[in-house]
Amino acid sequence: MPDATDRRILRQLLADPDASNTILAERAGVTPASLWRRLEKMRETGVITAIQSRIDWRALGWEVEVSLRFTLDKTNPRAFDEFIAAAREVPEVIEIQTFLGSVDLRLSVIARDMAHWQQIYRDRILGLPHVTDSDALMLVSTIKNSVELAL
Structure with missing residues (x-):
């Protein structure tokens, strides 16, 4: 189950999926290394299944x-x-x-x-x-x- 930090990361990822990991980490209040580890864990557990583009x-x-x-x-x-x-x-x-x-x-x-x-x-x-x-x-x-x- 995602904790408060994971939810902050997910909010930032949803708000700006094109943002670099450095920018996402800064906005979520974590280090880039911590962001990377948490994103990987959320991918492994199925919380994040894909980063998709929306086509108009x-x-x-x-x-x-x-x-x-x-x-x-x-x-x-x-x-x-x-x-x-x-x-x-x-x-x-x-x-x-x-x-x-x-x-x-x-x-x-x-x-x-x-x-x-x-x-x-x-x-x-x-x-x-x-x-x-x-x-x-x-x-x-x-x-x-x-x-x-x-x-």
Whole structure:
């Protein structure tokens, strides 16, 4: 379990993941050697799994994002596995989530524009297996997108 110093380090890492270890150590109030040891320990224990870059898809010309919610045929024991395998093959699917409740899965799909979205939907999404119901929500704006929690 991370202690107060580890949580300070994690807060600084989340606030500025591109900062050098020297700067992170200074901001967290530890020496660079201590920072390195603590980061390594948090990696080894699975607290830190990766340092990732976030891509702004809109800046790259992908203007449309749609959240698709699916209910699957639960009478088929392979429905989830086969649906997920097929969804992974769609290059424009950037996220797959499973749920408990009335919705079984959610896909986040990106497209360059509405014509591209229609093509993806007709050619790739409609053919996904074992779907009994679906719902589409088009993203208008993102108000908050954070993995940060109060540490």
